[in-house]
Amino acid sequence: MTISTRSQAKTRAESDAIVSPESLPIIRLPLRFEGDDRRVIVRPLILGSTRVMSVLGRVARFDEPTVERLLARVLAGFGQRHENLEQVFDSHFARAATLTGFTCDWSLTRRRLAGSYFSMEYAIDSAALFNPSIVPHFDQTGLDEGSLRFIMSLRATGEGHLSSIVFRTGVISRELDLTIDPPPPTLHTARVDPDHRYEAALFRRKLGEMGVTGEAVDRVMQSLPPEGFTIAELSAAIERVRPSIPSDAREALRAMQWLANSNYHIRLARRAQLSELVIFPMSEEEARGIEDLRLVQFHDNGTVRYFGTYTAYNGMRTLPMIVETSDFHRIDVHTLNGPAATNKGFALFPRKIGGRFVMCSRIDGENLYISESEYVHFWESAQRLRAPKNAWELVQLGNCGSPIETPEGWVLLTHGVGPMRSYAIGAMLLDRNDPLKVIGHLDEPLITPVGEEREGYVPNVVYTCGALLHAGHLFVPYAQADKSTSMAVVAMDELINRLLDSRPGA
Numbered sequence: 001m002t003i004s005t006r007s008q009a010k011t012r013a014e015s016d017a018i019v020s021p022e023s024l025p026i027i028r029l030p031l032r033f034e035g036d037d038r039r040v041i042v043r044p045l046i047l048g049s050t051r052v053m054s055v056l057g058r059v060a061r062f063d064e065p066t067v068e069r070l071l072a073r074v075l076a077g078f079g080q081r082h083e084n085l086e087q088v089f090d091s092h093f094a095r096a097a098t099l100t101g102f103t104c105d106w107s108l109t110r111r112r113l114a115g116s117y118f119s120m121e122y123a124i125d126s127a128a129l130f131n132p133s134i135v136p137h138f139d140q141t142g143l144d145e146g147s148l149r150f151i152m153s154l155r156a157t158g159e160g161h162l163s164s165i166v167f168r169t170g171v172i173s174r175e176l177d178l179t180i181d182p183p184p185p186t187l188h189t190a191r192v193d194p195d196h197r198y199e200a201a202l203f204r205r206k207l208g209e210m211g212v213t214g215e216a217v218d219r220v221m222q223s224l225p226p227e228g229f230t231i232a233e234l235s236a237a238i239e240r241v242r243p244s245i246p247s248d249a250r251e252a253l254r255a256m257q258w259l260a261n262s263n264y265h266i267r268l269a270r271r272a273q274l275s276e277l278v279i280f281p282m283s284e285e286e287a288r289g290i291e292d293l294r295l296v297q298f299h300d301n302g303t304v305r306y307f308g309t310y311t312a313y314n315g316m317r318t319l320p321m322i323v324e325t326s327d328f329h330r331i332d333v334h335t336l337n338g339p340a341a342t343n344k345g346f347a348l349f350p351r352k353i354g355g356r357f358v359m360c361s362r363i364d365g366e367n368l369y370i371s372e373s374e375y376v377h378f379w380e381s382a383q384r385l386r387a388p389k390n391a392w393e394l395v396q397l398g399n400c401g402s403p404i405e406t407p408e409g410w411v412l413l414t415h416g417v418g419p420m421r422s423y424a425i426g427a428m429l430l431d432r433n434d435p436l437k438v439i440g441h442l443d444e445p446l447i448t449p450v451g452e453e454r455e456g457y458v459p460n461v462v463y464t465c466g467a468l469l470h471a472g473h474l475f476v477p478y479a480q481a482d483k484s485t486s487m488a489v490v491a492m493d494e495l496i497n498r499l500l501d502s503r504p505g506a
Helices: 049-060 064-081 085-100 108-117 200-209 215-222 231-244 251-261 492-501
Strands: 002-004 026-028 040-044 119-123 128-136 148-157 163-172 177-180 191-194 264-267 277-279 289-300 303-313 318-325 330-335 344-348 357-362 368-373 383-386 396-399 404-406 409-417 423-430 438-441 468-470 473-480 484-491
Touching: 040 085, 049 085, 049 108, 064 085, 064 108, 085 108, 085 119, 108 119, 128 289, 128 468, 128 473, 148 289, 148 468, 200 215, 200 251, 215 231, 215 251, 231 251, 289 344, 303 344, 318 344, 344 396, 357 396, 368 396, 383 438, 409 492, 423 492, 438 492, 473 492, 484 492
Parallel strands: 128 484, 163 289
Antiparallel strands: 002 177, 026 484, 040 119, 128 148, 148 163, 163 177, 163 277, 191 264, 264 330, 289 303, 303 318, 318 330, 344 357, 357 368, 368 383, 396 409, 404 409, 409 423, 423 438, 468 473, 473 484
16 A cells, blocks of 8 residues: 655644644544454463363363364364464474373373364454554665665554554655555564563562562562573462462462563564564463554664563552553563653653653653663663643643654653543654753644544544654654554654644744
8 A cells, every 4th residue: 555645735623622722733644544353363261270171071081083084174164364373283282291190101193172262363453453653664674765664663463452462564665655564464473482580689670669568479489599590490389378478468469479470571583574474472471462563763872772662450559661662573561660760651762862762751640751860771860851731631641652853852652631531642843952951842632532533442533653754744644543554644854843833932
């Protein structure tokens, strides 16, 4: 699909803007990313240990010819829809056996048949495809002069509104033609490798920041090597302590396991395309999903890498996370640590300022903050950048992804929540050397929900997790009502001029 941006008319929502008129004319592209029921992955079917043993007992009663016939039928029905399906069944059988302590001398065929009963298809974005972020692609070869290949991440939700991350790719030409690569017919859930070792002092510190303390934590940590431990050693220590811990204190044990499981590596097969990758919740502790990845291409002394911040959620608490990669084939996933690493909406600046990493966040759920740190995984303090002020953002104010650097300053897109919980996208201009200094900010939104954009799973919401500057234009993918995603284009010089005009005394 190719769309000519220059052939689209600029419009400025005024009378149909539900809260405030838009600040300046923008281009809304006739483009929509929507969920697709046909995009499926294979995920474990989580059953309790008693039910797992019941299923295993029933599989044990089949004779071998029946086992072979049943597995062949499953593979015939699902094998064309998924790569390496038999290996997936192996993994899911092993998971069930570990859960129950089940041992057997079964044939490989019987184990795979059993694994198929602990597996299910999951339509990854059947409910929604929203909250996008966009960055330059790591591979810019083979393009016409002046063109830019990009990566777009999107939050996908399916059955149970469980969130994961998917990717799309495309090219923006020098003439501002936007081409979207077709989505692949099959998807890959990445292979996960847990971190090798955890530092005991750091692990305990993060537990304290999460509010997880008490006798259960003390007893587990005292039994672990102070110089470091593996996830297997932690799991064994938790199980040794569990029987003697009161039931009302066992949530701490679960939180410890959750924290360990939240630090891991993702590997995507070299032959797989990035648009085939699904970053799916990797453990039961991420039961409610992965929310709102904010990607940034980070430049540091001539090197380029990618960071992304997101929120892990288990239905009870949130955990701020950060991912790091150079090519999206190996992605390192870690927790964000420190007193300033709380709440949601962390967005890393695309380079260091004064030799330090800089992050924009909303640590109190209401105001915008700026943090600085020598280490990207540790954030000790934060200073308030701005509180809600305008009518369309009085409930809360947050960022909409990493800021864009321009000669005039950092352009930071924001989101504001106004009356009737309506969300709009705004913008601020920050000093390049001192991002705590606000040069100007839009008094009215840049993008506000209008027309059909208002209707969806969560009405009256437009939202983005990051924009991309190319050929003097800001490409802003934005979600509509937590249901689908579209794209707006803004001339950067017009936006900068409007922000400069908003300076006090301008």
